[in-house]
Amino acid sequence: MSLKQRDQKHLWHPLRQHHLHPESFAIVKAKGCILTDEDGDEYIDAISSWYTSVYGHCNDYIIEKTYAQMQQLDQIMFSDFTHEPAIRLSEELIKILPEGQNKIFFNDNGSTAVEAAIKMALQYHFNTDDKRNVFIAFENGFHGDTFGAMSVSGLSVYNGPFAEFLIDVKRIPTPDGENHDIVLNTLRNLSLEYDIAGFIYEPLVQGAAGMKIHDVDGLNAILAFCKEHKILTIADEVMTGFGKTGRHFASDHIETKPDIICLSKALTAGLIPMAITSCTQVIYDAFLSTDMAKGFFHCHTYSANPIACATAIAGIELLVSSEMQNNIKRISKAHEDFGRQIKDHPKVKSVRHIGVIFALDLNTETERYGDLRDQLLKFFMDRGVFLRPLGNTIYIQVPYVISDEQLKKVYQVIEEALEIV
Structure with missing residues (x-):
């Protein structure tokens, strides 16, 4: 029996109408910006798992310090x-x-x-x-x-x-x-x-x-x-x-x-x-x-x-390390460039960014947890990127350790999504 099937027996997930959405994505591993599911498929975590894993999942330095404290x-x-x-x-x-x-x-x-x-x-x-x-x-x-x-x-x-x-x-x-x-x-x-x-x-x-x-x-x-x-x-x-x-x-x-x-x-x-x-x-x-x-x-x-x-x-x-501060500046500059590139797209109502936060509003109105949101979530996951739209807003808040190549893929799937909305 898969993790998805076992999940449905006892678990009650937050922010979920289980009658409409019985299945969850079953993740078995996370490292850096990558989430891996039970089938071996990989996804770029483009929202840092609700804005938490900003230094990347299972960061070696943090794990080392945490493990040392666990023994003390x-x-x-x-x-x-x-x-x-x-x-x-x-x-x-x-x-x-x-x-x-x-x-x-x-x-x-x-x-x-x-x-x-x-x-x-x-x-x-x-x-x-x-x-x-x-x-x-x-x-x-x-x-x-x-x-x-x-x-x-x-x-x-x-x-x-x-x-x-x-x-x-x-x-x-x-x-x-x-x-x-x-x-x-x-x-x-x-x-x-x-x-x-x-x-x-x-x-x-x-x-x-x-x-x-x-x-x-x-x-x-x-x-x-x-x-x-x-x-x-x-x-x-x-x-x-x-x-x-x-x-x-x-x-x-x-x-x-x-x-x-x-x-x-x-x-x-x-x-x-x-x-x-x-x-x-x-x-x-x-x-x-x-x-x-x-x-x-x-x-x-x-x-x-x-x-x-x-x-x-x-x-x-x-x-406070120079590496992370430089990464934040790099991501912010990339967001600025992407926003400038996409702001005039006919499907885009507005764009905005500050630091590592980027968001665009689609030229359509929808319920916060409506069909369009579900359609977009599936579209992104099918293409290996975890983005979680809020109504007609698509937002990015990536880990600071994301590579330029990974960030480019995030932008790419958003552009692809604009063709289906």
């Missing part, structure tokens, strides 16, 4: 103990995080990183006797699947059945370079009407919305307004972090820095689950008290798992 210390509860990998990771991370970040709180995944950030913001105001209970978020943003993270997300396909259970969130448009006054007036009016605790945003790129890129100056103006009105700013860098936008973090492109940052995905290079919520010293200090109840009572069993910490340290070492 595997798991220890982090409420009463500490350990060198967590301490060193905090030191190395603070060096590259945007200015102002000074404290590191560990979580399990992107959703829980956001969940902790929301709770930090709410309790910060509670602890400082300035109770606030409303959040601001962008339209069509996505921040995760737990209840707080769902609340601040704006994609109804994920949230619909749970809408009545969510926290109070008011939405503003993303800045596009032309709606500056509209966005700021909306924000100003909301701040007069509600007690706003925080503003959560995906800096520069809305991933699940279709890699929509918004205006730097407009976002900076929003953040400056929030700072002025004591609205805590939460940068969800789960997708954008660790080099994706051409800098270590998308927040590095923006003058006004966030109070809180959420990290996961590429944090541990796709090898081991882990997430982090970082914050400024000012936020941390608001939780210091002789009153136990003012502490931050939020904990995950695998917080600061030593093996995951060692993996993250190795990932940072690769990220």
Whole structure:
């Protein structure tokens, strides 16, 4: 019996309607940019397996460092103990995080990183006797699947059945370079009407919305307004972090820095689950008290798992290396050239790119998980490239170790796909 057949007996996959799509691709091996299935067929992983394996799958350097840690210390509860990998990771991370970040709180995944950030913001105001209970978020943003993270997300396909259970969130448009006054007036009016605790945003790129890129100056103006009105700013860098936008973090492109940052995905290079919520010293200090109840009572069993910490340290070492930085620049230049080449194609509505992120919108409308998306996914896989369209958006987010030849093939199959849509 094949893996595909065995899979259907007990497994329930995420983001899937099993009645319509019973089969999954069965992958048995991954190395560099290549995924190999149970039949021996190979696929270029052109989205870094949901933006995680940015240094390539089964990276030898990361595996070596992870294996060494596995022989030293595997798991220890982090409420009463500490350990060198967590301490060193905090030191190395603070060096590259945007200015102002000074404290590191560990979580399990992107959703829980956001969940902790929301709770930090709410309790910060509670602890400082300035109770606030409303959040601001962008339209069509996505921040995760737990209840707080769902609340601040704006994609109804994920949230619909749970809408009545969510926290109070008011939405503003993303800045596009032309709606500056509209966005700021909306924000100003909301701040007069509600007690706003925080503003959560995906800096520069809305991933699940279709890699929509918004205006730097407009976002900076929003953040400056929030700072002025004591609205805590939460940068969800789960997708954008660790080099994706051409800098270590998308927040590095923006003058006004966030109070809180959420990290996961590429944090541990796709090898081991882990997430982090970082914050400024000012936020941390608001939780210091002789009153136990003012502490931050939020904990995950695998917080600061030593093996995951060692993996993250190795990932940072690769990220800051000249090799990876040069690769990021090389991929960004290739995306720019491809965008220029394809932007006038009659089937292409628009193109955009930043760093290693490239996206194009097709000149057709379709449901997010509709027939066209399924048709394109199969088309790409049949030609040996894993791309996962979002509605009418085809996007690329390749591992930094991809070769020029592999990248050329990714572009080629996209061009071929334009002939069938």
